[in-house]
Amino acid sequence: MSVLELRTASKLIPIRIECGGMEWLAREIESCFAPQRPRFLLVCDERVALLYGKSLHTYLESCGLSVEFMSLPPGESEKNFRTLKLILDKLAHKNFSRKDVLLALGGGVITDINGFAASIYARGIRWIALPTTVLGMVDASIGGKTAINHETAKNLIGAFHQPECVLADILTLKTLVPRETRSGAAEIVKGALLEGGAIWMELQDEGPDALTWSEAQLFAMIEKGARAKIEIVSRDEFESGERMLLNLGHTFGHALENVAGYGTLTHGEAVFYGMQAAVWLSEKMGLMKKEIAVALLLWMQTLSLPRANVTAESLLQALPSDKKADQGKLRWILLSKPGVPEIRDDVPLELVQECAAWLCDRVRGGEEVSVREHSAKRILILHGPNLNLLGTREPEIYGSQTLSDIESLCETHAQKCGAECLFRSSNHEGELIEYIQWARHWADGIIVNPGAYTHTSVALRDALSAIKLPTIELHLSDPSQREEYRHHSFIRDVCLRTVSGHGADGYAIALDFLLSHLSGTLGQSAG
Ligand SMILES: NC(=O)c1ccc[n+]([C@@H]2O[C@H](COP(=O)([O-])OP(=O)(O)OC[C@H]3O[C@@H](n4cnc5c(N)ncnc54)[C@H](O)[C@@H]3O)[C@@H](O)[C@H]2O)c1
Ligand SMILES: [Zn+2]
Missing domain, CATH: 3.40.50.1970 (Rossmann fold)
Structure with missing residues (x-):
């Protein structure tokens, strides 16, 4: 690429x-x-x-x-x-x-x-x-x-x-997870504000929320952002001048991240808040025209950020000592407009205090973190033991398609339905459980073919039961028509439905059912 x-x-x-x-x-x-x-x-x-x-x-x-x-x-x-x-x-x-x-x-x-x-x-x-x-x-x-x-x-x-x-x-x-995608875009926005040219123009139209960008736009933004950073670093590797500009939003951002408690706000979220503070200070310092500052703040506030309980005093105390200029004054990256940054060490303490109070109001009034905010439904398709051998393993029972054939079929079907699938397979019970636990942060639903663990694994059942994501149990063959020890399923009653005996076609059936359930066009009944 x-x-x-x-x-x-x-x-x-x-x-x-x-x-x-x-x-x-x-x-x-x-x-x-x-x-x-x-x-x-x-x-x-x-x-x-x-x-x-x-x-x-x-x-x-x-x-x-x-x-x-x-x-x-x-x-x-x-x-x-x-x-x-x-x-x-x-x-x-x-x-x-x-x-x-x-x-x-x-x-x-x-x-x-x-x-x-x-x-x-x-x-x-x-x-x-x-x-x-x-x-x-x-x-x-x-x-x-x-x-x-x-x-x-x-x-x-x-x-x-x-x-x-x-x-x-x-x-x-x-x-x-959507929160990380969105938060990562903070550094793209920072780069665009520093650049002020084509990247900024494009971003201004798209808005600061990466979750509203298409996948292609996100990739293009990453590439442009990386290029812009490379240019700055190649001119100033050891941050003796121009590279300091990359700290835009980081003076209050780092303090906020620290004071909120690492993990409360991500680095990117704290930088988003920090950039708002930089715009506020730029205007109060007489560097940025009021109408530009108002427009920039409005643009930035189209992105909802999580709240954190911080005080102005703690923020001020946590202002990073490494951002102090030689005389012990704090160094700020301010802007007169996008594309025209300035390094300043003459921001009066009273103004910094006022800015900390202004910022705290915003941070305390942020939003509850919402975990799932993507538009396409995300489905984890999980395969258990021996399914990696599909295609060669007893084809008279399991068919001749390989696991990657099945994945391609699912992918095509999911794309038609506007859904996103992630495929993972493992021969290990613990690893399948780890995927199920991870899915609660990422997926809207699960299709699981647990292979022989269906008949043995209480742990798998407990994992599905704990995370409470809508799940479809899937089998290529029909276990009820096979050996008696395959008749019992430990996971059946924690799944919405069992799809079995349809071979590879079962995946499209399971996907359709799950997506209808997720879009509310089906009831909750298990079948
Ligand atoms: N060195 C520099 O120039 C520089 C510049 C900017 C930021 N940083 C540092 O970067 C850090 C923030 O980085 P980050 O936002 O990437 O945070 P991170 O490394 O904590 O990753 C965020 C979360 O995403 C998960 N994750 C990572 N990749 C994943 C993937 N592909 N799929 C699913 N989950 C995945 C991680 O497990 C983690 O929980 C901060 O510590 C910041 O100081 C450094
Ligand atoms: Zn950063």
Whole structure:
């Protein structure tokens, strides 16, 4: 899709953004280091491990690479010394040397913390950023700023350490929860406000809410945003001048994120609020005309942001010490209009206090976080044990289509119905349960073919019962016409309906039923 390059004084960093999949990532990683064959440590958070990490690990090993794997708890609150030590311990206990490579697969938290681990382990080892969030692709993985948080301030402990390359698989964005997609767009909006040209014009029409953009628009925005960041970093790698502009919205944003408690507001949401504060200050400082400020604030407020209970006093106390200019004054990025930013250290304290109070009113009056706000219905289609053998496994019972044939059929049918499907399969009961638990954050409904676990797994039933998503039980054959031990289903009564005996056609039947149920054109009755 896009091959970009960041050229710094000492290094050329390829940045590839592609609809590639995990197999593509594995091949790219292999080809980056083809003659050298270093060892790799692949690190991701637990959510990304489930969705992508384990399969990337398998693909990398199938390329003949030597790869250690570790997953970390997800979230901003984990971007700390304890997690950093876990990574360093793993590198040390597995005898990684300076010629080896760290692979960071995930959002900005994972690339920040692993980039930092790579910068200090053995006085610096190589690393690759594999961003899987909008924010990661457009911003965090580009430019070599790495860090962990300190209790007093965000990103306080860190280093500049450029990755060898950035490989962004756009397909991973499909599984982001709407809140993360929307919040990642904060850095796109920031870039557009700084640029003030074509990107800003386009964004002005589309609005700041990435959930209202089409998939193609989102991808195009990511590419443009990444390009804009590359340009700034290539002119000022170590943030001695122009790169400071990228802190627009981050002075109050970082304070807000910290004071609200990491995880209450995402980084992007806090930056959205911080940009409103920057516009407010710009106007009060006489830099921005009132009508521009009013229009910008109105435009920004078309995006609903979650609320947090913060006070002006705590916000002021948390203003980041790393944003202080030489004389101990805070440094602000202000705008006279989109495209004309300015770095200022002369904002009077009284004005900062007033702005903190104004911002707190907004943040306290935000909205309840709504978890599902996407328009297309999202269906997780889950396959249990031995279904990976479809096509070769007893075709007289299960048919001759492979699992990927079935997935293509479902995909085509789902597209016709305006739905989005995600397919996952596993031979392991625990992994199926993890997918079901994850689905509560992402899916509107589930179609599950649990294979033989249907007849044995109380745990699977408990998972479905706990998450309460509308679910269809599906079987290619009709278990009631087969051996007696297949007659009992532990999950039947926690599902809306069982579809069995229709072979691969059963998926379209199940999808139609589930989508009708979700659109309210069917009653709740199980059948
Ligand atoms: N280094 C820089 O220049 C820079 C720039 C901007 C932001 N940042 C940092 O980035 C961090 C924020 O990054 P973020 O918003 O990506 O947060 P994140 O890394 O916490 O990811 C957000 C959530 O999305 C989940 N996730 C990630 N990829 C997924 C996928 N493909 N499908 C489903 N779920 C997925 C994660 O498990 C996590 O729960 C902050 O710590 C911020 O300071 C750094
Ligand atoms: Zn940021």
